[in-house]
Amino acid sequence: MNCKRYEIGNGLSLVHIKTERFKSARLTLSLTLPLDRDKTPVRSMLMSTGFLGTERYPDFRSVCSRAEELYAVDVSDFNLMRGDLQILGLTATMLGEDYMTEEDRKNDFSILSGVFELFSEIVLRPLYRESDVETEKINRMNRIKARKNNAFGYAKLRFNKKMFEGEPSEQTLNGELGQLESICREDLVAGREELCRVSRAEFFYCGTEDAERIASLIKESFGACFEQASDTREQFVKRRADSVKEIEESGVYRQGNLLMGFRTGVVLDDPEFYAVELMNHIFGDGTSSKLFANVREKKSLCYFCASSYDEERGVIVVGAGIDNDDRTAAVEEILRQLDEIRRGNITDAELEAARESIENDCRAAEDHPSDYEDFARIERLFGGPRTIEEYRRGVLSVTREQIAEAARRITLDTVYFLKGTLADGEEDDYE
Amino acid sequence: MNNAAHVSTRLRERYYKIKHESGLTVLVFPKKLTTFHAILGVDFGSGDLSFVQNGKKVMLPTGTAHFLEHKLFDSEDGTNSEERFSAMGAEANAYTSYATTRYLFSATKCFDECLAELLSMVFNPYFTKESVQKEKGIIEQEIAMYDDDPYERVMESCLGAMYSQSGIRESICGSAESIAKINADVLYQAYSAFYHPQNMILSVCGDVTPDQILRTVDRELGGKSFPVCASGIPFSEPDRVITQRVEQRMNVARPIFFMGVKDKIVPTGTESVRRSLVMTVLNNMLFSGTSELYNRLIDERLITPSFSFGYSSGRLGSMNYFSGSSDEPDTVAERLRNEMRDASLGKLSRDDFVRCRRSLLASYYRAFDSSAVIADDIMYSYVSSNTDPFVVPDIIESISFEETADTAAAVFGDPDKIALSLLLPMS
Numbered sequence: 001m002n003c004k005r006y007e008i009g010n011g012l013s014l015v016h017i018k019t020e021r022f023k024s025a026r027l028t029l030s031l032t033l034p035l036d037r038d039k040t041p042v043r044s045m046l047m048s049t050g051f052l053g054t055e056r057y058p059d060f061r062s063v064c065s066r067a068e069e070l071y072a073v074d075v076s077d078f079n080l081m082r083g084d085l086q087i088l089g090l091t092a093t094m095l096g097e098d099y100m101t102e103e104d105r106k107n108d109f110s111i112l113s114g115v116f117e118l119f120s121e122i123v124l125r126p127l128y129r130e131s132d133v134e135t136e137k138i139n140r141m142n143r144i145k146a147r148k149n150n151a152f153g154y155a156k157l158r159f160n161k162k163m164f165e166g167e168p169s170e171q172t173l174n175g176e177l178g179q180l181e182s183i184c185r186e187d188l189v190a191g192r193e194e195l196c197r198v199s200r201a202e203f204f205y206c207g208t209e210d211a212e213r214i215a216s217l218i219k220e221s222f223g224a225c226f227e228q229a230s231d232t233r234e235q236f237v238k239r240r241a242d243s244v245k246e247i248e249e250s251g252v253y254r255q256g257n258l259l260m261g262f263r264t265g266v267v268l269d270d271p272e273f274y275a276v277e278l279m280n281h282i283f284g285d286g287t288s289s290k291l292f293a294n295v296r297e298k299k300s301l302c303y304f305c306a307s308s309y310d311e312e313r314g315v316i317v318v319g320a321g322i323d324n325d326d327r328t329a330a331v332e333e334i335l336r337q338l339d340e341i342r343r344g345n346i347t348d349a350e351l352e353a354a355r356e357s358i359e360n361d362c363r364a365a366e367d368h369p370s371d372y373e374d375f376a377r378i379e380r381l382f383g384g385p386r387t388i389e390e391y392r393r394g395v396l397s398v399t400r401e402q403i404a405e406a407a408r409r410i411t412l413d414t415v416y417f418l419k420g421t422l423a424d425g426e427e428d429d430y431e
Numbered sequence: 432m433n434n435a436a437h438v439s440t441r442l443r444e445r446y447y448k449i450k451h452e453s454g455l456t457v458l459v460f461p462k463k464l465t466t467f468h469a470i471l472g473v474d475f476g477s478g479d480l481s482f483v484q485n486g487k488k489v490m491l492p493t494g495t496a497h498f499l500e501h502k503l504f505d506s507e508d509g510t511n512s513e514e515r516f517s518a519m520g521a522e523a524n525a526y527t528s529y530a531t532t533r534y535l536f537s538a539t540k541c542f543d544e545c546l547a548e549l550l551s552m553v554f555n556p557y558f559t560k561e562s563v564q565k566e567k568g569i570i571e572q573e574i575a576m577y578d579d580d581p582y583e584r585v586m587e588s589c590l591g592a593m594y595s596q597s598g599i600r601e602s603i604c605g606s607a608e609s610i611a612k613i614n615a616d617v618l619y620q621a622y623s624a625f626y627h628p629q630n631m632i633l634s635v636c637g638d639v640t641p642d643q644i645l646r647t648v649d650r651e652l653g654g655k656s657f658p659v660c661a662s663g664i665p666f667s668e669p670d671r672v673i674t675q676r677v678e679q680r681m682n683v684a685r686p687i688f689f690m691g692v693k694d695k696i697v698p699t700g701t702e703s704v705r706r707s708l709v710m711t712v713l714n715n716m717l718f719s720g721t722s723e724l725y726n727r728l729i730d731e732r733l734i735t736p737s738f739s740f741g742y743s744s745g746r747l748g749s750m751n752y753f754s755g756s757s758d759e760p761d762t763v764a765e766r767l768r769n770e771m772r773d774a775s776l777g778k779l780s781r782d783d784f785v786r787c788r789r790s791l792l793a794s795y796y797r798a799f800d801s802s803a804v805i806a807d808d809i810m811y812s813y814v815s816s817n818t819d820p821f822v823v824p825d826i827i828e829s830i831s832f833e834e835t836a837d838t839a840a841a842v843f844g845d846p847d848k849i850a851l852s853l854l855l856p857m858s
Binding site: 021022023024048059060061063064065068069071072074093095099131135138139142143145146147148149150151152251252253254255286287288292296297300301302303304321322323349352353356357359360363364366367420 | 463464465466511513514516517518519520521522523537538539540565566567568569570571572573575576578579580581681682683684685687719720721722723725726729730732735736756786787789790791793794796797799800801802857
């Protein structure tokens with residue numbers, strides 16, 4: 001698919017894909033800002049509270065009803081952390097207008113125009129009533145309290161706190177309970193105004209409409225609401241671990257959860273990025289990886305053991321759910337597999353499978369507009385390959401020695417273990 | 432072979448349904464997408480715990496279907512199918528539900544080779560004492576992972592409270608104790624009982640042709656003989672739930688609830704699909720973001736946006752369900768009961784009905800953009816329910832307000848069909 005970026009003025013840009021491939025179209029508005037310890041929790045509430053009422057659609061029910069009128073458009077808000085940036089916004093998947101009823105077509109009903117209008121209501125004309133802000137705050141506080149409900153998620157959160165202590169990405173999007181308690185309506189009003197001033201606003205569209213029509217709808221709906229924000233990046237990257245932090249905590253769980261964090265020293269716009277990407281696939285990304293084949297299949301230590309590469313922060317994280325007693329064995333096996341790669345002990349099958357997996361992902365992106373959206377967004381914010389094809393070629397050109405070299409550069413930073421305190425077979429309390 | 436093309440002018444799509452000579456039902460949905468998706472499903476799931484084969488009654492340990500799903504990836508030469516799928520850049524997976532086990536792959540090239548691998552994997556089982564023993568460590572960790580998931584726990588205990596005979600009252604993975612009883616003989620016994628092409632559907636979506644698929648199916652299944660398929664033992668499930676309320680305590684921040692409303696089991700076929708669609712419309716009228724009740728509960732902070740609901744149906748059980756977290760789960764349960772009672776008495780809005788029916792139709796159209804969704808959620812699911820997926824839009828449009836009200840009375844009218852499962856914080 002041909003993906004093109006347009007600067008359309010007033011601080012707005014559009015990434016556009018024209019295709020007849022799908023019955024539905026996708027529209028996204030992304031607003032990007034640097035993480036800010038004090039402001040991020042308020043900003044995290046802006047879109048979701050906007051859903052609770054706008055000038056034209058005064059409550060959540062009328063927002064939802066409007067979405068249903070627009071042929072059940074699936075509209076949702078998102079709030080992400082990538083590197084040291086916060087990205088928030090709205091996304092919609094809507095039925096192609098070809099599939100509307102004859103009557104609606106005759107009456108010039110437009111799903112797309114309706115979605116733009118709904119987006120602008122939520123972003124530009126939210127009511128932020130005191131009661132809605134309070135409801136949203138309580139929902140978020142409940143979510144913070146419920147973090148421990150998900151054992152692996154909780155372990156990951158604690159791991160992040162420990163590994164990234166003192167770094168910008170130590171923080172969470174929702175903040176902590178104390179921060180949320182004091183948030184009031186005025187904070188959201190001010191936060192939204194600031195969002196328009198300092199965020200980088202970009203639209204993404206994939207569907208049958210030309211870029212001109214989308215650009216015109218953007219101008220019509222958002223006009224000069226956003227100021228031109230700069231693209232400057234200030235990403236904190238720690239290239240090497242100082243020493244290994246070993247942390248053990250416990251929770252009321254049956255299973256132990258292990259996380260190991262490594263500094264790769266390499267981020268997206270470094271020349272060695274492709275080597276680390278391929279190395280991570282061989283190490284622990286998927287069923288052809290060394291971790292799956294050895295920690296799970298050969299040693300039967302876990303149901304899942306996988307690694308992921310955070311290319312913005314230059315970090316690889318390995319996670320596994322294991323029996324408490326297998327902690328040492330699992331850590332040793334994970335490190336042993338990394339050593340194998342460092343020594344260049346990568347079989348042809350492992351190398352080929354990793355390359356094929358990446359090639360498959362690149363081709364499959366043709367069927368997933370969201371992959372193009374994410375790629376374009378990350379390229380804009382963090383640099384690195386400009387197209388999926390450039391990424392594919394870069395990864396495929398990596399040699400076995402470059403992979404081993406990338407693995408040799410990696411340093412272990414943090415080993416975190418959340419020990420489960422419930423003994424096997426012990427029932428919690430059943431009535 | 433009976434090769435029938437089904438065409439939908441409304442959807443601008445076509446598919447082929449073919450009965451292969453082995454007995455396998457083959458569904459082919461040609462679609463110009465880059466990704467191919469194939470799914471091979473067997474009508475045997477974790478809830479099928481007893482059967483009769485050659486006149487003999489057999490009982491299976493809980494977790495057998497799921498264990499079998501794990502072990503079918505192994506090959507006799509010591510390799511496994513995952514390696515071969517990976518070498519072709521394909522992603523393979525499998526999952527077990529209460530009533531089916533499905534094996535699948537998604538690929539962007541080497542489609543014929545991947546399909547051959549899928550068929551070869553499922554139709555050439557190989558288990559040894561050692562390999563079965565080794566798998567137990569992996570599955571025990573999978574069981575522990577689900578044990579730590581409060582939403583899984585609260586749902587499972589609700590099913591246990593609702594059903595007395597159906598196998599869906601048992602956990603899909605089984606327990607450490609039940610899987611200890613599984614060995615290679617048990618797996619071969621279950622395999623020979625249910626893994627017959629007659630009892631299976633192959634569903635494919637992508638840039639493929641029916642002839643292409645059939646060539647591979649012929650090559651992999653041609654000349655093979657299969658034992659007589661076993662028959663499940665019919666069970667008679669009471670209409671009402673066994674226990675109306677169950678509680679557990681766990682390390683959770685606030686109470687989590689799961690409420691199930693037991694519905695009659697409708698035999699597979701258009702009647703069952705129709706009931707599911709009517710229930711989807713009804714649920715959206717009463718409990719979605721556009722409903723009065725949902726907004727009241729949110730405004731009163733009794734539920735959070737994570738509140739979910741739905742209707743599921745199958746040969747082992749049908750139910751409507753609600754799930755979420757709340758500081759006052761009993762109050763939420765009471766409001767839901769009241770809403771269901773009112774709906775069963777005909778207190779429904781015609782405007783809501785029209786809006787929700789139209790919305791369901793739009794969602795159905797939108798689903799035809801993904802080879803995975805088409806092959807699995809649409810083709811496999813509807814055809815295994817003996818329904819042509821292309822008649823679904825007609826069914827949706829033919830649903831009337833009166834029928835929706837009648838269904839509300841039938842499903843929501845009896846409070847003794849409702850079970851509430853609560854997961855409460857430890858202190």
